[in-house]
Amino acid sequence: MSEQGLQTATGEAAGDRIRARSVVRGLGSSAWLVAAIALLVLFLLGMGRRLGYGAVDYLQLLVDGLQIGAVYALVALGFVVVYRVTGVINFTQGAFVMLGPMLAITLLARPPGGSALRLVLAAVVAVLLTAVIGMTIHRLTLHLARKASALTRIIITVGVYISVQGIALIVWGPRPYVLPAFTTFGMTDRLVHVGGLLVQAQTFWIWGTAAFTLALLALFFERTVVGKAMRACAVNRVAAQLMGIRVDRMATLAFGLAAVLGAVGGIVLSPATRPTYDMGLELGLKGFVAAIMGGLVSFPGAVVGALVLGVLESLWAGITLSGFKDIFAFVMLIIFLLVRPQGFLAGKGEVGH
Amino acid sequence: MRGLSSDIRALVAAGALVLLLGGFEMVRPGGISLSHLSGGLVTIDLLIRAGIFTIILVGLNLLMGYAGQVSLGQAAFYGMGAFFSAILTVKASVLGIPAVVAKAWWWPWLVMGGAAVLVGGFSFVVGWVILRLREHYLAMATLGLGVIVYIVLRENLGMPQLNLTGGFDGIVGIPRLRVGALAMWPEARYYFLVWGLALLTIALGLNVVRSPVGRALRAIHGSEAAAESVGVVVPLLKAQIFALSAALASLAGSLYAHFQAAVVPDTFGFVPSLELVVMSAIGGMASIWGAPFGALAVLVLQEVLRTRVLGLVPVVSGEMEPVVFGALLVLIMMFWPSGLVSSYWGRMAARGGGDGPAAGGAPSQQGL
Amino acid sequence: MGPLLEVHQVSKAFDGLIALVDVSLAIHPGQIKGLIGPNGAGKSTLLRVISGLLRPTSGRVTFDGQVITGWTPERIVACGVVHVPERRQLFGAMRVEDNLLLGAYLRLRREPWRVIRGDLERVYELFPRLRERRRQVAATLSGGEQQMVAIGRALMARPRLLLLDEPSLGLAPLLVREFFRVVEELRAQGYTILLVEQNARQALRVADVAYVMETGRITTQGPGRDLLNLPEVQAAYLGAHPAEKTMGVGLR
Numbered sequence: 026m027s028e029q030g031l032q033t034a035t036g037e038a039a040g041d042r043i044r045a046r047s048v049v050r051g052l053g054s055s056a057w058l059v060a061a062i063a064l065l066v067l068f069l070l071g072m073g074r075r076l077g078y079g080a081v082d083y084l085q086l087l088v089d090g091l092q093i094g095a096v097y098a099l100v101a102l103g104f105v106v107v108y109r110v111t112g113v114i115n116f117t118q119g120a121f122v123m124l125g126p127m128l129a130i131t132l133l134a135r136p137p138g139g140s141a142l143r144l145v146l147a148a149v150v151a152v153l154l155t156a157v158i159g160m161t162i163h164r165l166t167l168h169l170a171r172k173a174s175a176l177t178r179i180i181i182t183v184g185v186y187i188s189v190q191g192i193a194l195i196v197w198g199p200r201p202y203v204l205p206a207f208t209t210f211g212m213t214d215r216l217v218h219v220g221g222l223l224v225q226a227q228t229f230w231i232w233g234t235a236a237f238t239l240a241l242l243a244l245f246f247e248r249t250v251v252g253k254a255m256r257a258c259a260v261n262r263v264a265a266q267l268m269g270i271r272v273d274r275m276a277t278l279a280f281g282l283a284a285v286l287g288a289v290g291g292i293v294l295s296p297a298t299r300p301t302y303d304m305g306l307e308l309g310l311k312g313f314v315a316a317i318m319g320g321l322v323s324f325p326g327a328v329v330g331a332l333v334l335g336v337l338e339s340l341w342a343g344i345t346l347s348g349f350k351d352i353f354a355f356v357m358l359i360i361f362l363l364v365r366p367q368g369f370l371a372g373k374g375e376v377g378h
Numbered sequence: 379m380r381g382l383s384s385d386i387r388a389l390v391a392a393g394a395l396v397l398l399l400g401g402f403e404m405v406r407p408g409g410i411s412l413s414h415l416s417g418g419l420v421t422i423d424l425l426i427r428a429g430i431f432t433i434i435l436v437g438l439n440l441l442m443g444y445a446g447q448v449s450l451g452q453a454a455f456y457g458m459g460a461f462f463s464a465i466l467t468v469k470a471s472v473l474g475i476p477a478v479v480a481k482a483w484w485w486p487w488l489v490m491g492g493a494a495v496l497v498g499g500f501s502f503v504v505g506w507v508i509l510r511l512r513e514h515y516l517a518m519a520t521l522g523l524g525v526i527v528y529i530v531l532r533e534n535l536g537m538p539q540l541n542l543t544g545g546f547d548g549i550v551g552i553p554r555l556r557v558g559a560l561a562m563w564p565e566a567r568y569y570f571l572v573w574g575l576a577l578l579t580i581a582l583g584l585n586v587v588r589s590p591v592g593r594a595l596r597a598i599h600g601s602e603a604a605a606e607s608v609g610v611v612v613p614l615l616k617a618q619i620f621a622l623s624a625a626l627a628s629l630a631g632s633l634y635a636h637f638q639a640a641v642v643p644d645t646f647g648f649v650p651s652l653e654l655v656v657m658s659a660i661g662g663m664a665s666i667w668g669a670p671f672g673a674l675a676v677l678v679l680q681e682v683l684r685t686r687v688l689g690l691v692p693v694v695s696g697e698m699e700p701v702v703f704g705a706l707l708v709l710i711m712m713f714w715p716s717g718l719v720s721s722y723w724g725r726m727a728a729r730g731g732g733d734g735p736a737a738g739g740a741p742s743q744q745g746l
Numbered sequence: 747m748g749p750l751l752e753v754h755q756v757s758k759a760f761d762g763l764i765a766l767v768d769v770s771l772a773i774h775p776g777q778i779k780g781l782i783g784p785n786g787a788g789k790s791t792l793l794r795v796i797s798g799l800l801r802p803t804s805g806r807v808t809f810d811g812q813v814i815t816g817w818t819p820e821r822i823v824a825c826g827v828v829h830v831p832e833r834r835q836l837f838g839a840m841r842v843e844d845n846l847l848l849g850a851y852l853r854l855r856r857e858p859w860r861v862i863r864g865d866l867e868r869v870y871e872l873f874p875r876l877r878e879r880r881r882q883v884a885a886t887l888s889g890g891e892q893q894m895v896a897i898g899r900a901l902m903a904r905p906r907l908l909l910l911d912e913p914s915l916g917l918a919p920l921l922v923r924e925f926f927r928v929v930e931e932l933r934a935q936g937y938t939i940l941l942v943e944q945n946a947r948q949a950l951r952v953a954d955v956a957y958v959m960e961t962g963r964i965t966t967q968g969p970g971r972d973l974l975n976l977p978e979v980q981a982a983y984l985g986a987h988p989a990e991k992t993m994g995v996g997l998r
Contacts, residue, residue: 114514170712176448176513180659181711183450183652188704195697250847250854257837257848264835267797269823269852269903306648310525317518348533355522355529362511362519 058365062333069340076344081221086339092228092297094335095235099290100312101319101327102242103283108321109259110279112175116182117162118287119309120189123302124155125288126295127193130202140210152288159284162189163277171273186305193302201299204292214296227297234293238286239328255279287312307351311338314358320367385584388667389577396573399425404566419681422565426637428673429572433630435658435669436583437623442655443664444587445619446599447509448517451524452654455497455624457531457646459631462493464549464641465542472540483556490632498625505620506613524651532643548642555636562636572633576670579626583666586622595619649700656703659710676703748811750775750938751796751827751907756805757962758791765791766802767962773907778929778939780953780970782946782983788962789942790832793909796940797829798822809907824852826906830913834896838885842876845884845895849902862902869898872928890921897928908932908939915944926952946983950974958983 073083100122107115129151133143166181173181206214208226215226246252257265258275265272291300291308298304315334319326334357342350403412403422413421434456441447466473466489470480479485508519530536534545543549555562555571562571586592594615597605602612635641653676661672683698749772758766765788773779781789794800796807798819807815814822823829828849837845846869847854850862870877873894879887884895893913900908910929914922926948932939933952943949950956953970958979966973973979 114518166708166712173711173715174513176517177711177715179514179517180655181708184656184704184707184711186704187649187652187700188708191697191700191702191704195701250851253840253844253848254851256840256844260837260839261835263799263831264837265848266799266819267823267829267831267835268848268899269820270848271820310521313518346533346536346538349529349536352526352529355525358522359508359519359526362515362522363507 072344085222086343087336088224090336090339092231094332095231096290096294097312097315097335098328098331099235099286100308101315101331103286104313104316105324105327106279107283110255111276113178116186118283119305120186121155121159121284121287122291122308123193123305125151125291126204126300127197128154129292130204148292152285155288156281156284160277160281163280168273190303197302201301204295204300206296225297231293238289311354314354317358317361389581393577400566400569419678422569424677426569426572428677429576430630430633431657431673432576432670433579434627435673436579436666437626438654438658439663439666439669440583440586441619441623442658444595447616450517450521451651452627453646453651454524454527455627456631458497459493459628460635460641461531461543463489463632463635464552467553468549468551469542483558486555493632494625494628497628498621501624502617502621505617509616509620525648528643528647550640552635552639568637580666587666656707749773750810752808754806756795756802758795759803765962769964771957773938773940775938776936777954778933778952780949780956781942781959782949783959787959789959790911793829793911793942797827797909828900828903828905829909830896830900832911834892836884836892836895840884841881842884842895843880846898846902849899865902869901873898889916893917908937910941912942912944
């Protein structure tokens, strides 16, 4: 899409853009960025060598990285949608990622019908429920606070997240749950042989679902009136109002859309990792980092950022002590905030003020 | 100066209250303690913790409320101070510090001061770099920073063989503070120590607010460009305030370590950072006196939730906390972004007393 | 028939800065009214009050008999008041065709796609250049073309009242003339227009009635032709306009 880099989320461009004095300005930081990433990959590969990793191990790490990266992408897109339409970094996104699977599991316990149907139905209903919850939250909180500063609204989303996670703890307890694998409808997943690797069948579901969702999203924004109207709000809020577009409704809708993206991501990931009440925190934060790596206003950027983050993080996890795994994302966060806030795909220099 | 004398009066009043409560607890007339009077809610333990948080919050309020810079990772500095004190007293031998020094009465005090200076210096450098970020990007950066510090502490600084931070379980056996032969214990004595320092911190905060520095801070909050044009060296001042808030948090952390005699990394993670923001918000971000108020309000509320709610709702006591605090944060940000105390004190300030809220309260309060 | 738009004693102050003082005017269907005056006179502010982007400090705006003061812009647009703001405010990152379609946003839900498509074709007929560039990103168009998109987008809404804010701003002189030709064409098609312009000469030529606004007040009003000949107006607003000069006099 040609939209990224040209205009910012809301008309208040100056307000939410950073006046960062990039260390590597002038030369076009994209060249440096690519070089830096390449160096990082080499470093990680090198360290892996020392641990005796061979090609197969690397491929495995790559696959793992792309798997989690696809989920990060869905989460990240949720951040981008809300940010572009409302200018708010929506911390509740993590809650959506958790609610999807948890609701699906709860629903799965009861309805009638065959395995496949039950699972699909439960998933769909869970996603819709999450969307409704998301839109309600928006109406009750952010919509009422729309006159407040962006930062205040961000803190509001943080508060909402904490509350929702707290409620999840009360409702579902701290234990991990199980969502059946999509292929076997059972606890254990089928393993697929690809090259020398053993890949979980769920991984393909993740990639497939992510790709499908992205395609639908692109179609929505490119072809439908509502999609175009939402883009219009993101590009130029005042002009959108002058077209008669109800920008506040678009904001709520954006929230709902983000909730759908998050919930889908959570559901499709859950068979591979046991969903718990607090899974949203980590996924939400990392999805956010991916969005930042994509520039926060770019859809393709978010996807690229997510995949890169997933892979690099996976490589990193392969060579460090397990506890240090999470540090990678946050270090990336700070680096990108400081050095390249416009993300991977921004055309040139800084985005306009 | 009107402001100064009212500050002094307020400090004296606060000091008197501190003495009164502490004295009451020490004497326990008729065997009644504060705990009895408050139905088990207010204990000396809680008051000590409130004092510790007050020290952090004064710094945080100066940073967020006055200078308008957000920190979602303040607990990291709190933790750094706590672990510094813990490591250098308990694990001193691992670091090669002679027992003679490590067991001396003045050592923990030196460590406390040194930690504050080091943390302050470290955060000055960090602040210099990240404070150029605006609003939500700064918030994210501080969040990231906080999580990174937390992970490092939790993972034993990456050197499990040295076991400096004790990993997930942290460090135990931290000695009590003493001055010469006089131990700062039992609790009542520690209470006076902590609140003495807290009051000093409040005085410091008030002093900053009243001084040209305070004006410069408010100017930065309003508009950095405007502040620069009147000669404020913005990046320097921001970094200085950041460093001050970090140093204060570190100091509080050290006090906490010697109070609990044990430290665990979980006390200093992302959620505690948010709790600090909630405390700041309740008390009023742009108010120095909001610090003790916010700390007390939140701690008492926590007690209420832990003890009273049990009967009402069929949940495990601790579980209501995040729900309530999350909701509280949301409500405060929606309706009273300048904090509950500020609104009240603002009215008092209008009559020429109190420190009053700075422009706008929550950082960068601007309409859309 | 009563006036379509009535502005009654509207005043607007911003934090002590007074922008409009007791401004009153009325427009009847089919009329083109011009609003000229120096920079900062409040002309754009008035349009923004009418379209709902700003709330007046006092006074009333009535459209088609309905009081619309204080309504949200979205609601006012739904009545048929279309405001083409200063500097166009296109959806720069979106394609020309999308910009145009969004102009008909409110109609897209209610009317069949055929009809909208038909209107789109008519806009392309009016501005053939846009047809060539329909899939191009709006921000990459030239100033004149962007102006066409802005007008076209407004027309897609089938406006009952068109508010044009400094449409000729930044356009090359040749394009200015072309633009005013379009305005004449629109008038011939029966559109009702309130035109705010820096280019006084052209505005006064095309307007049935014009107002001169200075420091927030309307100081002179009358048929455009007459104002053209008023010495004060000539002195203040019809002075050296280089493009007009090189094209020669005798525009009427």
